[in-house]
Each structure stands twice: as C-alpha cells, then as structure tokens.
Amino acid sequence: MNNAIEINGITKKYKDFTLGGVQAVVPCGFATALIGANGAGKTTLIDILCGVTGKTGGEAVYFGDMTDIDDDKLRNRIGYCSSANFFPLDWTLKKIADSMELGFDNFDRQRFAELCRRFKLGDPTEKKQKKLMKLSDGNKMRT
Numbered sequence: 433m434n435n436a437i438e439i440n441g442i443t444k445k446y447k448d449f450t451l452g453g454v455q456a457v458v459p460c461g462f463a464t465a466l467i468g469a470n471g472a473g474k475t476t477l478i479d480i481l482c483g484v485t486g487k488t489g490g491e492a493v494y495f496g497d498m499t500d501i502d503d504d505k506l507r508n509r510i511g512y513c514s515s516a517n518f519f520p521l522d523w524t525l526k527k528i529a530d531s532m533e534l535g536f537d538n539f540d541r542q543r544f545a546e547l548c549r550r551f552k553l554g555d556p557t558e559k560k561q562k563k564l565m566k567l568s569d570g571n572k573m574r575t
Contacts, residue, residue: 434460434496437481442490444476451476454490482512508538517572521565525556528564528575548575 437458444451451473458464466474479485481492483501493499498506519528525548532539545556551574554561564572 435493436460436495438493439477439481440491440493442477442480442492443488444473444480444485445488449473460495478512482510483507484512504537508536513573517564519564519575522563524561524563525554525575526561529556 435457437456439454439456439458442451442454449471454473454477466478468474476485480487481501491499492501494501494506495509500506519531523531529539529541529544532544533541541556548554548556551571553567553571553575564575567575
C-alpha cells in the first residue's frame, strides 16, 4: 500500500512546549483523523506537514519519495483548510483567484469559479463582489 505521508520523528520546540518525536503513517486513499487533547500539538503538526510552520527535527516523506515541502510539485498536490482566516478579510473571490494563480502553476480559474458558484459563495467573475468579511464563517472556510 502506498502512503500519502510518512512522519519520521518530527519535532517542534517552542519556549514552553515541545512537540516530540511524532511517528505516523497516513495511507493513500483513506480519511485519517488526528485526535488529541487541546494543546497536544495537532495544529502544529498539520502546519509543519503543510509547510506553514518549520520543524525543529525529523522528516516527512510524501507520496513515497518527496521530502521538500517547498517543492512546487509537492505543494500543488496538498490541500490545506485552516480553521483560521487564511486570506485577508477585505479580499474578494477575484482577489483570491488572482493570488492562487500566482502561487500555484496548476490553479484552474474556471474550476475555482465553478466551485464558488456550486457552494453558493458568489461568482469571482462578476464586477460587484462581497468581501470575505461579509461571508458566514462556514463560507469563509469553504473559500
């Protein structure tokens, strides 16, 4: 069986908290839950795996042979939905599409527009658009 991620001894040290020696395997094709108490380091681990936060030690291997989270080929294969506001709240769907197109060489503006309409977020091709701050919390996360 192929693995989406193999986590080998990942650590992150903060002033008063250390995420230590995490070992785990996430197989391809399965939904996987990360469960733990508040403050256990779940978000820290996810942020490390997605390249949002740097690690202190250890390694993550993605899709069997990729280890550089800054490699565009790898980053284009990872989806990340933060519980916090990822985009500035004064941005519109068009501004988000513009930034995604700059950041990801495989961003599909037409597909983004289809999904925005499907999830009733609005239409990023229209001139008049709502800013993110006007959307519900659920729609901000969908965006």
